[in-house]
Amino acid sequence: MKVQTWIAEEIVTPEPTTFELVRCPACTQVHFVNRSSGKLLGDKS
Template structure:
């Protein structure tokens, strides 16, 4: 989950992929996050 409470934008490619989530290196906290390709939300993010 986010550690900095900052909103960080990242563009996901539209390339066809079998994966439901993609890993993204975060420039704010330098950690790796998993993003749902369909919703754009972080894995485990339960916020509305």
């Protein structure tokens, strides 16, 4: 299973009003999700 393994240093601090922290069940880490688009921050696929 392919999972995204972002580390904290790769995540640009988002606007708290625009992004939401969610815990990912796939990799048990937390990700930022864009509230407006529903996409994960940094997801380029």
